[in-house]
Amino acid sequence: MATYINVPVAPPAQSARRTERIKLYGLDAFAGMRRAGALTARCLDEIAALVRDGTPLSEINTFVLDFAATHDARPATLGYKGYEYACCTSVNHVVCHGAPTARKLRADDIVNVDVTLVLDGWYGDASRMYAVGKPKIAAERLIRIAHEAMMRGIRAVRPGARLGDIGHAIQSYAASQRCSAVRDFCGHGIGQVFHDSPNILNVGKRNTGPELREGMIFTVEPMINLGRPDVKMLADDWTAVTRDRSLSAQFEHSIGVTAEGFEIFTLSHQGLHMPGVDLAVAQT
Numbered sequence: 001m002a003t004y005i006n007v008p009v010a011p012p013a014q015s016a017r018r019t020e021r022i023k024l025y026g027l028d029a030f031a032g033m034r035r036a037g038a039l040t041a042r043c044l045d046e047i048a049a050l051v052r053d054g055t056p057l058s059e060i061n062t063f064v065l066d067f068a069a070t071h072d073a074r075p076a077t078l079g080y081k082g083y084e085y086a087c088c089t090s091v092n093h094v095v096c097h098g099a100p101t102a103r104k105l106r107a108d109d110i111v112n113v114d115v116t117l118v119l120d121g122w123y124g125d126a127s128r129m130y131a132v133g134k135p136k137i138a139a140e141r142l143i144r145i146a147h148e149a150m151m152r153g154i155r156a157v158r159p160g161a162r163l164g165d166i167g168h169a170i171q172s173y174a175a176s177q178r179c180s181a182v183r184d185f186c187g188h189g190i191g192q193v194f195h196d197s198p199n200i201l202n203v204g205k206r207n208t209g210p211e212l213r214e215g216m217i218f219t220v221e222p223m224i225n226l227g228r229p230d231v232k233m234l235a236d237d238w239t240a241v242t243r244d245r246s247l248s249a250q251f252e253h254s255i256g257v258t259a260e261g262f263e264i265f266t267l268s269h270q271g272l273h274m275p276g277v278d279l280a281v282a283q284t
Contacts, residue, residue, distance in 0.1 A: 002022055002198065002210035002211070003020070003021045003022070004021060004022045004023075004024055004213060005019070005021040005022070005023055005024065006024045006026075006215070007023045007024060007025050007026065007029065007191075007215075008025075008026035016121070016191070016192035016193050017193060018193050018195065018196050018197065019196070019197060020197055021197065022189065022197050022198055022210065022213075022216060023189065023191060023196065023197075023215075023216070023217070024213055024214070024215030024216060025191060025215045025216075025217055025256070026215065029122075029191060029215075029217065029256075030217075030256050030263065032119075032120060032121070032122035033122050033124070033191065033217060033254060033256060033265045034265055035119055035120065035122065035124075036073075036117060036118065036119040036120070036122040036123060036124030036254075036265070037124040037126070037254050037264075037265025037266040037267075038124070038265070038266075038269070039071055039073060039117050039119050039124055040115050040116065040117045040124035040125065040126050040254075040266055041124075041126060041266045041267060041268050041269065042269070043064060043067045043068075043115050043117060044113065044115055044126060044127075044128045044268065044272070045268055045269070045270045045272045046063070046067065047060055047063060047064075047113055047115075047130070048130060048272050048275040048276075050063060051105065051111065051113075051130040051131075051132055051275060051276065052105065052132060052133075053105060053106060053107045053132055053133060054104055054105065054106075055104065055105045056101075056102050056103065056104050056105075057089045057091075057098075057099075057100035057101055057102070057103050057104075057105065057111075058100050058101060058102050060087060060089055060100050060113060061085050061086050061087055061089075061100035064086040064087045064115055065078075065086045068086065068117055071117075071119070072119070073117040073118055073119045074117070074118050075087065075115070075116065075117060075118075076116035076117070076118050076123055076125070076194050077114075077116060080194065083238060084099070085099055085100050086100075086115075087100060087113055087114060087115045088100070088112075088113070088114040088127075089111055089112070089113055089114075090111065090112040090114070090239075090248070090250065091103070091105070091109055091110070091111045092109060092110060092111075092247055092248075093241050093242045093245045093246060093247055093248055094112075094239060094240070094241050094248065095182055095185070095223050095225070095231050095240040095241060095242060095248045095250070096112070096114070096185055096223055096240050096250060097114075097238045097239055097240055098112075098238075098239050099236065099238060099239065105132045106132065107132055107133040108132065108133060108134075108135065108136055108139070109131075109132040110129060110130070110131050110132070110135055110139045110142075110143060110247065110249065111129070111130050111132070112127050112128070112129050112130075112249065112250045112251075113127060113128060113130060114126075114127035114250075114252065115127070116194065121192050122191065122192060123190050123191065123192070123193070123194055123254075124254060124265065124266060125190055125194075125219050125252065125254045125266070126252050126253055126254060126266035127221065127250055127251060127252040128251060128252075128268075128272075128273070128274070128275070129143045129146065129147070129249050129250070129251060129274060129275075129277075130275045130276050131143065131274075131275065131276025131277055132276065133276070134276075135276060135277065138226060138247065139247055139249075140277055142179065142224065142226050142247050142248075142249045143249050143274055143277050144274070144277065145173075145174065145177045145179055145224055145249070146222065146223075146224040146249035146250060146251055147251050147273065147274055148173060149169075149170045149173050149174050149181065149202075149222045149224055149251075150170070150220055150221070150222050150251040150252070150253065152169040152170060152173050153166045153167070153169045153170040153202070153220045153222060154166075154220050154253060154255055154262060154264065155169070155262075156168075156169040157212060157220075157255065157257055157261060157262040158212065158257070158260075158261045158262065159212060159213055159214050159257060159259065160211065160212065161211075161212045162206070162207055162208055162209045162210065162211060162212065163198060163200065163201070163204065163208075163209030163210050163212065164201075164204035164205045164206060164207065164208035164209040165204070165206055165207070165209075165212075166200060166201075166204065166220060167181075167200075167201040167202055167203045167204025167205075167209075168203075168204045168205055168206045170202045170203070170220075170222045171202065171203040171204065174222070174224050179224050179225060179226055180224070180225045180227065180228055180229035181202040181203050181222055181223070181224055181225075181229060182202060182222070182223035182224070182225060182229050182231060182248070183201075183202065183203055183229055184231050184240065185202075185221075185223060185231075185240065186199045186200055186201045186202055186221075187199070187200030187201075187202070187218055187219040187220050187221045187252070188200060188218060188219055189216070189217065189218045190217055190218055190219055190254055191217045196218075198210055198218070200218050200219060200220055200221075202221075202222040202223065212257050213257060214257050214258060214259050215256070215257060216256065216257040217254070217255070217256045217257075218254075218255065219252055219253065219254050219255070220252065220253055220255060221250060221251065221252030221253075222250065222251070223248055223249070223250040224248065224249055224250070225242050225246050225247070225248045226246040226247045226248070227242060227244040227245075227246025227247075228242070228243065228244050228246070230242070230243040230244065231243060252266075253265070253266045253267070254266045
């Protein structure tokens with residue numbers, strides 16, 4: 001059975017750590033998450049201009065490093081468990097945690113950029129899909145499905161709902177579109193800890209799992225594959241790819257549970273939710 005702990009006043013960042021108890025935060029924490037989330041969203045907005053044919057992934061990494069330094073923040077992934085980069089860049093059939101190497105983007109690529117900026121001790125964690133040039137029909141469709149899957153998971157959030165409701169909303173929508181939700185990776189609690197309790201699975205059954213309560217803060221981040229959900233790890237022990245080499249797409253927001261439902265901390269204020277995808281095209 002899940003246990004909860006009230007955190008009405010934010011503790012010092014240096015004392016924050018992962019626990020198996022689910023943290024319930026107060027208003028000051030939500031204010032901190034708004035600032036961190038807005039900064040991460042702005043970083044992702046500005047990355048859109050870099051996503052073009054011929055851009056090395058390393059250029060995106062350099063941009064995130066410079067952006068963080070300019071705004072008195074730090075990239076959470078840099079040095080995390082030995083990871084050497086300030087962001088993750090996952091191209092085409094890479095599911096997640098792709099490294100921003102010298103590999104150059106090419107026309108028709110799709111790429112997920114995952115950025116977590118730490119501002120005043122608070123972690124703003126988000127990722128977004130970008131298309132290089134005009135995406136192929138299947139790729140554009142997958143991007144739209146992945147975004148809608150995330151939003152359906154988020155819309156399931158309200159006090160009294162269960163964690164399984166989020167996973168069910170994601171999984172059932174992906175299946176209805178003849179796609180699959182990855183099971184090997186999931187969302188997580190966040191706040192002043194990068195990865196905290198609880199895990200937010202992308203599959204599930206309604207009315208199962210811990211209860212959602214006001215004050216919880218976590219990420220919703222489904223990875224949706226055009227093919228089967230199976231993944232494999234590459235030799236670097238970070239990069240996960242689809243086992244059948246089908247395309248994969250992911251979106252991520254950091255959110256908080258409110259009395260009325262939810263608050264998204266990492267929305268794009270420029271409307272760049274799916275850069276490179278024609279937002280005027282009706283949802284599949």
